[in-house]
Amino acid sequence: MLQLKVNGEPHPHHGDGSLSALLSETGAHPERTAVMVNGRVVKKVDWAGVRLQENDQVEVLMFAAGG
Amino acid sequence: MNIVLPEWLDPEPWLSCAQEVTEAQVLQAINAVAPAERELAVLLSPAARPHIEAMAQRAQALTRRHFGRTISLYAPLYLSSHCPGGCAYCGFASDRKNERHSLSAEDARREMKAMAAMGIDEILMLTGERTPKFEFVDLKPFVQMAAEYFDLVAIEVFPMEEHEYRQLAEVGCTSLTLYQETYDAQRYDIFHRWGPKKNYMNRILAPDRALAGGLRNAGLGALLGLSDPVYDMLALYRHARHLQKTYWKAGVSLSFPRIQPQVGDFNPDFLVDDAYLAQIIFAFRIVLPEVALALSTRENAAFRDGLAGVGISKMSVASKTTVGGYSPETGYEESQFEISDGRDVEAFCAMLRSKGLEPVFKNWDATYRDEAQY
Amino acid sequence: MSEMLKIKDEILGSRLFTGTGKFSNTETMIRAIKASGSELVTVALRRFHKDQAADDLFGPLSELENLRIMPNTSGAMNAREAVNAALLGRELSGSALVKLEIHPNPHHLLPDAIETFEAAKILVKEGFLVMPYIPADPVLAKRLEDIGCASVMPLGSPIGTGQGVEAREMIRLIVRDAGIPVVVDAGIRAPSDAAAAMEMGVDAVLVNSAIAAAENPEAMAMAFAMGVEAGRAAYEAGLMAQSRHAVQTSPLTSFLSGGAK
Numbered sequence: 001m002l003q004l005k006v007n008g009e010p011h012p013h014h015g016d017g018s019l020s021a022l023l024s025e026t027g028a029h030p031e032r033t034a035v036m037v038n039g040r041v042v043k044k045v046d047w048a049g050v051r052l053q054e055n056d057q058v059e060v061l062m063f064a065a066g067g
Numbered sequence: 068m069n070i071v072l073p074e075w076l077d078p079e080p081w082l083s084c085a086q087e088v089t090e091a092q093v094l095q096a097i098n099a100v101a102p103a104e105r106e107l108a109v110l111l112s113p114a115a116r117p118h119i120e121a122m123a124q125r126a127q128a129l130t131r132r133h134f135g136r137t138i139s140l141y142a143p144l145y146l147s148s149h150c151p152g153g154c155a156y157c158g159f160a161s162d163r164k165n166e167r168h169s170l171s172a173e174d175a176r177r178e179m180k181a182m183a184a185m186g187i188d189e190i191l192m193l194t195g196e197r198t199p200k201f202e203f204v205d206l207k208p209f210v211q212m213a214a215e216y217f218d219l220v221a222i223e224v225f226p227m228e229e230h231e232y233r234q235l236a237e238v239g240c241t242s243l244t245l246y247q248e249t250y251d252a253q254r255y256d257i258f259h260r261w262g263p264k265k266n267y268m269n270r271i272l273a274p275d276r277a278l279a280g281g282l283r284n285a286g287l288g289a290l291l292g293l294s295d296p297v298y299d300m301l302a303l304y305r306h307a308r309h310l311q312k313t314y315w316k317a318g319v320s321l322s323f324p325r326i327q328p329q330v331g332d333f334n335p336d337f338l339v340d341d342a343y344l345a346q347i348i349f350a351f352r353i354v355l356p357e358v359a360l361a362l363s364t365r366e367n368a369a370f371r372d373g374l375a376g377v378g379i380s381k382m383s384v385a386s387k388t389t390v391g392g393y394s395p396e397t398g399y400e401e402s403q404f405e406i407s408d409g410r411d412v413e414a415f416c417a418m419l420r421s422k423g424l425e426p427v428f429k430n431w432d433a434t435y436r437d438e439a440q441y
Numbered sequence: 442m443s444e445m446l447k448i449k450d451e452i453l454g455s456r457l458f459t460g461t462g463k464f465s466n467t468e469t470m471i472r473a474i475k476a477s478g479s480e481l482v483t484v485a486l487r488r489f490h491k492d493q494a495a496d497d498l499f500g501p502l503s504e505l506e507n508l509r510i511m512p513n514t515s516g517a518m519n520a521r522e523a524v525n526a527a528l529l530g531r532e533l534s535g536s537a538l539v540k541l542e543i544h545p546n547p548h549h550l551l552p553d554a555i556e557t558f559e560a561a562k563i564l565v566k567e568g569f570l571v572m573p574y575i576p577a578d579p580v581l582a583k584r585l586e587d588i589g590c591a592s593v594m595p596l597g598s599p600i601g602t603g604q605g606v607e608a609r610e611m612i613r614l615i616v617r618d619a620g621i622p623v624v625v626d627a628g629i630r631a632p633s634d635a636a637a638a639m640e641m642g643v644d645a646v647l648v649n650s651a652i653a654a655a656e657n658p659e660a661m662a663m664a665f666a667m668g669v670e671a672g673r674a675a676y677e678a679g680l681m682a683q684s685r686h687a688v689q690t691s692p693l694t695s696f697l698s699g700g701a702k
Contacts, residue, residue, distance in 0.1 A: 007488040027491040032499035034486070034532035041528040059488065061529050063498040065461040065470065066485020066515050101613060101641070105679060123693035312618045315583045342697045373696035 005057045017052040026060055034061045070252040070267050075309045078250070078301030084108035085297045093118050097125050102354040107304050110350035111297045119342060122349035126378040129356040134380040137427045138419055139359065140412075141189035141221070141383055142182055145390045146170050146209055148401050150195025153260030154248070156290065156326055156333040158403045159195050161262070165401040168390045169201055174397050175209055179216045181393040185385060185412045188429040189219035191244060193403075196263045197225040207235060214239025218429055221286065225263065226273035232280030243277040244286035245270065246324060250302030251294040258293060271306070278314035285310055285319050286361065291344065292326035292335025300347055307355065320359035320381065323348055327365050327404055341370055345378075352378035367407040368418075376424045384415045444677070446645055448622055449570050449591045451509065451538070455480045456639065457669040458511075458624065460649025461498060464658065471501050473652055474508070477662035481509045483540050483647065485516065486529055499533070511572065513540035519553075520560035527564050539564060540594070541573040550600040554581055558588075565589040574626055577608035582615045582623070592621050594647065597638065598628030601650045605634040609641070616642040632668025639672025640680060 002013040006026065015021025019042070023030050035042050036059040042050060052058070072079075085108040093115045096106040109115065115122065147169035150159045159167075170178065182190060190213050194201050206224060213220045221242035222235065232243070249255050252267050259265045274285040287306055289299040307319045325344055326335040339347070344366075351360055361381035362374055371382065386406055391397030410418070416426040446453040459479040464470035474482055484498055502510055512530025517523035520543070527539040541564065543557050544550040557573050558581070564571045570591040575581055577595035585593055595612055598604035605628060606612060616623050622644035629635050635646045648665050655661035 007490065026489065027494065028489045029497075029499075032497055032533070033489055034529035036525065036529065039525075041525055041532065043528075044532055061486045061533075062489045062496075063484040063502070063510070063512070063533055064487035064496050065464060065467075065498065066483070066487075066513060101617075119697070120692055120694045127693060312620060315618055342694075345694065345697055369696055373694070377693050 002052055002054055002056075004052060004055070007058075007060055011058075013052065019047045019050050019052070022052065022058065023060065028060050028062070032062055035059065036061070072250075072252065072302075073271075076250070076271065076302055076305050078104070078298055078305060081105060081108045081301050082297065085112040085301075088112040088114035090114065090118075094121070097121055097353060099353075104301060104304060107350055107354045108297065108301060110353060111300055111347065115350070116342065116346060119346055119349065122346065122353065123377050126349040126352040127376060129352050130376055130378055130380055133357045134359075135425075136376060136423055137425045138375055138379070139189070139381040139427050140187070140415075141191055141219070141381070142185070142187045142393075143191040143193055143223075143363075143383060143386050143388065144175075144178055144182065144213075144393070145193045145388060145403065146175065146206070147194045147201040148390050148399070148403075149198050149200040150262075151198045152196040152262035152264050154262075154264060155258045155260060156248075156293065156335075158401065160260075166399075167200075167401065168399045169205075170209075170391055170397065172208065172212070174391055175212060177394045177396060178391045179213060183216045185393075186428050187384075187412075188217055189221065190217045191221040191223055191383070193222075194224040203227060203231050207238060210235050210240045211238040221284070223286075226270050227276070229276040229280045232277045232282055236281035240282060242284035242286060242320075243274060243282050244288075244322070245273050245277075246288040246290060246322070247271060247303075247306070248290045249293040250289060250299050250306070254294045274306075274310055275313065278310060278317045283317055285314075285317065286322060287319065288322035288324055290324050290326060291339040291347070292337055294337060296337060296339055296343070296347065300350075304351070304354065307358065311358075318359070320361060321351060321355070322361045322363065323351075324363065324365060327407065344370075345374060348374060348378040364406045364408040365404055368410060371408050372418055372422070375419060375422060382415075385409075385411045446622065448538075448572075451570070453480045453509075453645075454478075454507075455666070455669075456645040456673055457635070457666055458483065458626075458645055458647040459652065459662070460647060461485075461502075462649050463653035465653075467495070467498070467501050469658055470653070471505065473658040473662040474502075475505060476659045476666070477652070478666045479662075480507050481511055481538070483511050483513045483649070485513055486526055486533070509536060509538060510534045511536075511538040511540050513542045513574075514560075515542045515544070517543050517560075518545045518556075519543065520556045520563065523556065523560040524563050524567075527560075527569060528567075531569070537568055537570045538591075539569045539571055541571050544574075544600075552576060552596070554578065558584065561585055561590055562588055572624065577611035577615060579611060579614040579618065582619060586619065586621050590621065592624050592644070593619065594624045594626040596627035597625045597634065597646075600627045602628055603630030603651060604628050605630055606638050606641075609637075612638070612643065613641055632664045634668075635665055636668040636672030636675070639669055640676050642676055645669075 004011045081104040084105045096109040099106045148167045220240050223244040310319050359381045362379045363383045364386040388402040390399045419426050455478045457479050458481045460483045514523040514526035517526050543553045561571050572592045574594045582593045597606040624645040625638045625643050626647040652662045
């Protein structure tokens with residue numbers, strides 16, 4: 001189990017530490033989200049290579065209303 | 068010779084706007100909030116002539132708004148009358164039988180001292196087209212020397228390459244004056260019988276190269292009388308707008324040289340009388356309110372007096388169009404054109420003051436400025 | 442039908458851009474955008490939350506045809522944050538369009554020109570089509586053009602104030618010398634404001650609050666579409682100049698033979 005911070009909240013991760021595993025835990029759709037890990041944007045093409053570590057901070061973002 | 072004008076220059080689409088113009092259109096153009104080609108064409112048309120007083124009033128109001136009640140003064144110095152060119156209208160064409168001279172460094176220094184003593188702070192240095200007798204390498208030291216005496220150093224010489232303009236900017240050249248003479252490519256070809264000036268596009272693009280090279284101002288103009296003035300003036304406007312948009316940190320100024328009799332007798336096909344020249348100047352002030360408009364001593368005193376501050380914001384004074392001529396030691400005789408207004412600086416400034424205008428020789432100090440920024 | 446709008450290689454048939462903020466609900470927003478005929482819509486980025494999955498606009502917007510999604514960097518307080526927001530936005534949209542918006546003050550929401558310029562430099566290098574939201578400053582506009590921005594977006598008046606095109610004279614100067622499209626953003630309250638901007642020669646307008654806050658956003662969106670078209674058509678047709686009263690003083694042209702009238 002990895003203790004992560006996701007969108008500012010503590011999040012216990014029970015998967016394999018990959019972004020796809022994390023996203024399915026959050027209920028987010030990979031196609032409709034963008035991700036930052038520890039303050040750096042991770043391009044979708046690079047997602048497969050990510051292995052999350054203890055205390056990593058992840059931001060999961062989507063398109064929302066705004067001018 | 069089939070030259071296709073670049074789209075940014077071609078006045079063709081607006082030529083018809085100068086035809087069948089109504090009085091209402093003229094009045095609207097005079098007062099337009101955002102005038103452009105169409106308004107200029109209307110104001111250049113014969114229909115605008117009866118409204119010349121209204122045009123003058125507006126031109127004066129706009130001149131005052133952008134230039135206050137000041138007139139910038141400058142004087143020309145011909146460095147050399149050597150020219151390989153064959154321009155049909157020019158007193159220095161290579162088939163004119165007169166002696167040619169160039170100033171020596173000593174001569175030039177004497178001339179510049181004399182001009183500076185008159186109060187001049189903007190010098191315009193002139194030469195003919197490129198010739199082994201007067202090349203870029205000959206010009207550069209004169210620019211450097213002029214920068215010692217004058218804050219504004221303008222050149223009206225042969226078109227050069229960007230790297231040459233840059234070198235001149237680095238030694239103190241601030242401005243370029245280059246008249247296309249006529250923007251009508253076919254007529255241009257006829258008038259420029261031989262010589263480097265025959266290359267129309269090279270000349271058109273020279274101000275671009277000069278501003279890209281770091282000069283801070285480009286002065287444009289067309290020689291009125293050579294071609295249809297409506298065509299030439301619309302193209303002149305477009306040329307100015309192109310430079311304003313592309314070199315947005317540089318200034319653009321315009322002059323309105325008109326063919327006058329000179330040593331040589333060239334009869335213009337398109338006569339521009341005094342009233343029409345005034346109309347042209349007022350029209351430009353209305354459509355380009357913030358651009359300096361200059362009038363030289365080619366024009367007579369009464370005309371210059373009438374236009375000072377009414378459209379015109381810049382004037383040459385006490386000019387000599389012989390090589391040198393400001394100091395008694397250089398007494399060459401060949402001149403490019405005749406001077407009609409021979410008043411000295413004192414007399415000319417007295418006239419300006421009597422009209423409530425302040426002569427300005429010096430606009431700013433160059434000491435804190437960087438070298439060329441581009 | 443007026444000429445198409447070109448932003449670098451993007452060709453747009455509508456000169457009305459719309460925003461997605463301040464609508465009462467997503468369905469209303471989608472209907473309004475559809476009614477507007479807009480082909481470019483701005484969206485913000487927000488944290489995903491399972492309980493607010495319905496707020497995700499990705500799905501609803503993808504149902505609209507011929508629509509480019511332009512993420513904005515709203516919320517960013519400085520260049521670094523804006524760059525991150527742009528990178529995130531591109532991951533979601535798959536397009537290079539970004540509305541660069543940095544407004545550190547939460548009250549007037551006016552743009553920070555300095556941070557915007559810094560961010561624009563970086564984003565242009567990263568291959569974005571940068572559309573910076575800026576104060577109506579003609580010099581700033583040229584500097585952003587010089588560094589490669591795809592357009593400039595000067596504000597008409599502060600966001601949400603609906604004061605119309607207050608910065609009229611400055612915007613005229615921007616339009617006059619611009620070599621890239623000029624899009625007036627912010628402050629447009631009525632279709633007449635949009636038309637007025639288009640008549641000045643502005644290339645497009647972005648309208649958000651005025652549509653979202655209308656009694657009937659869908660109808661208002663249509664009205665705006667008509668206003669933008671009318672303004673543009675008028676501009677292309679060549680507007681009659683305004684008249685002013687001439688001032689009577691003594692004649693200036695009596696020195697010309699037979700000149701004065």
